[in-house]
Amino acid sequence: MSTSPNLQSDIPSQSQPDAPANLKLPSSRFIFWLVLCAMVLLASNMRAPIVALGSIAPVVQGALDISETQIGWLGAVPMLTFALGAFISPTIGKRFGLENTLITMIALLTAGMVIRSVIPTWIGFLSGTLLLTLAIGFANTLAAPVIKQRTPNHIPLITGLFSLTMTVSAGIVAGVVLPLSEQFGWQWALGGWSILGLFALIIWVLLRLRLGSSNHQPIKPLAAGEKAPSHISMWRTPFAWQIAVFMGLQSLLFYTVASFLPSIWLSKGLSAVSAGQMASVFQFMAPVAILSLTWLVNRGRPIQALAIFAASLNVLGVLGLT
Template identity: 30%
Template sequence: MTTTPQRPLWAGRTLALLGIFLVALNLRTAVAALSPIVDEISAELSLTPTVIGVLGMLPPVCFAVFGILSPAFTRRFGLERVLIAAILAMVVGHLARGFAPNAAVLLIGSAVTFAGLGVGNVLLPPLVKKYFPDRVGIVTSIYVTLLSFSTFIPALVAVPVADSAGWQVSLGMWAIFAFAALIPWVALVIRHRSAAADPLIEHAEPALMGRVWHSSIAWALAVVFAVSALNAYAMFAWLPSLLADTAGTTPTQAGALLSLFAAMGLPAGLLIPWLAARMRNVGILVYAGVVFFIVGYLGLLFIPATATWLWVAFAGAGPLLFPLALVLINLRTRTHAGSVALSGFVQGIGYTIGAAGPLVVGILHETSGGWTVPLLFLMATAVAGAFAGVVVARPHLLEDAHERRNSSR
């Protein structure tokens, strides 16, 4: 792994830093702002259970689809321009949701918004590598933490805003924040367009994008990301019901415990990228995430009513694999072209698998009539992450395998 001399964080790259942080603050707003007020929206737009279910499935599906497609977009237009288009999609989608007169417009607006979010998910890691190769750990830590804020702040303010100004304002107001994220990137593109040479476009070559499918480090990171996504989505969907059935919690208590599960992502977002950038064996962090999942699930399986908060906290610490996978996308690539290819692959595969989590857990719960089989299933998926950790621990880069193949010919 190559090292890059450090320079001041803001030196000559203020717009890029501000742009990365503002985009991170927007990457979950559309997801978190809807569910707290879905009943109010449903009462006015007559949403059927099927429509509500589709709205719940759209985020991971769009994240997966556009995670896979994003490298192709950047190959044609470049990182910054594709990100600008993604932010514009967020703005348009938020406004469409806010002004939605019926369920169809709400669905279309949500799909457009989530498409923009999916592209943004993929592009932030390579943008960090491009502009901050000397500060990958700290910049990733900050933007993942901001991403966590974009998850729970909309959920906190959605109901009060809807009560005072209407659900339309509660959904549409996030367009303002998305527009704010647009400004530094437009300014950056204009600045470089005025220069003699345009250094903005460095894309993932088609050959590299094809070979990523045959890379052991790419598949290992995809498994790590998928384990985090599958377990997180499953817990967000089913933890309140699980706790009500097994621990006898009230809806208020279950909501508080779900918030605890989500809040465990804040310290992980701050610490894990920083640690990963300094540790020689990052496999230890993968194994730690796996252990946290398993300990939490064992507690919920055998003694759910005793120290329930502790088992939820352990399970909530398991998704430390999410910020770990994001920072390793950069630590396991040499160029930001490689980072684009790896980011699209890892997040595309990871979100595809993760989207199945709530559905599989629901089917297992319904067919088994309890929570033992679903929890055993989630533990099994966590164990898969440990095997991937063995590969992730090796300090090799995505481009190395390609170079070795060329040199052997």
């Protein structure tokens, strides 16, 4: 991963289809920093709201007077809405534009964080959780195309910072949300993070106003004698299904552990603060894994072997919790 991007490169013209002909396009340096800030703020909202609930689930359960089954559903909601968001977001993104769709989703995400804090009932908390996790499901799918279209020469750098921000923000929230709830109340501890959503919304609106929307991409005409590329159906490709199942299972495992790890440690006798700290350790191990994986891949290690090794570590980790 490059740490000193070439900021003099120009973004392809098709990523700015809405720009008027007489308007000077922003410089590549400005585009780089604007997209970077937008992605970092978006990433800071994409795991923290989910992880925060896991760290104070017993507090929320007691405050809302709900059953263990109901608190369990709150932990299961993200996987369902992520799947729905991933399925429908490409079509909506193409129809209304990536930036337009993401701005709407950030607004819904922020609204969801506020709703589940200001309406302290089971229905209010469930509604807010459904709203914010569906928005995160959209963002999971649409963030990468924005990076690719807006900063094609800095994809590894911005993608890496995007992933790192998600992990670091989740780790910080997991460790501090319980002390904050004891100091200010659980509603402020969960809803206060919506300020990051407001900052993200402002930056994304600025990005949309300055760069336009990346929908209505022009189609490159075929040269004389050139054949149209054949389209491969992912639905009929076994390898695509294998990847989908593998990624789906690892996402299911991650969000299950992220949601319930503090509760598991509480049941084993740890204090609430120690359980939250364990959740932070879980989140902070992700950058270590990412850097190690990058090093191993660059040294030519086979991807299949690394995937099997990672899955084996998951099995050992789960067994260690029993």
